Amino acid sequence: NLRQWELNEREWTIAQQLCDVLRVFADATEFFSREGEEAPTLTDVIPSMDEIDEQLATDTTDTTLDPAIRVAVGCAKRTINHYYDKTDESAAYRIAMILNPRYKLQYFTEHGWLASWVSDA
Structure with a gap:
């Protein structure tokens, strides 16, 4: 069954x-x-x-x-x-990204973040 x-x-x-x-x-x-x-x-x-x-x-x-x-x-x-x-x-995530030589602000702009989000970062 x-x-x-x-x-x-x-x-x-x-x-x-x-x-x-x-x-x-x-x-x-x-x-x-x-x-x-x-x-x-x-x-x-x-x-x-x-x-x-x-x-x-x-x-x-x-x-x-x-x-x-x-x-x-x-x-x-x-x-x-x-x-x-x-x-x-938490600003820690954005600060860590920006201080990381691999990423800096480039990660955010390359991944289509709005300019206001990048500016906030």
Whole structure:
């Protein structure tokens, strides 16, 4: 009587799509879990959040994904943006980016930040 609980083709597709969509979070978790010399720093937060946000934005409009997945991705995008907004509450993130020789203000301008945001930074 277990056949009634077997996943159908659509459910397997959704499960695979969900795994694919969640990969960006798995990658971020692995990245931020590194230790030693390769351990991430404060300057890695904003670029990582930008990467996650960009991937979620792409996934929300990907018509090859099941509608249920796109709705879930939209919810995830709103949630990640809620936490991304928290970086505005601390100047430490922007200061770290600007003082980092790899980034300075160039990161913000290259990634389409509004001029007022760059000025605030």
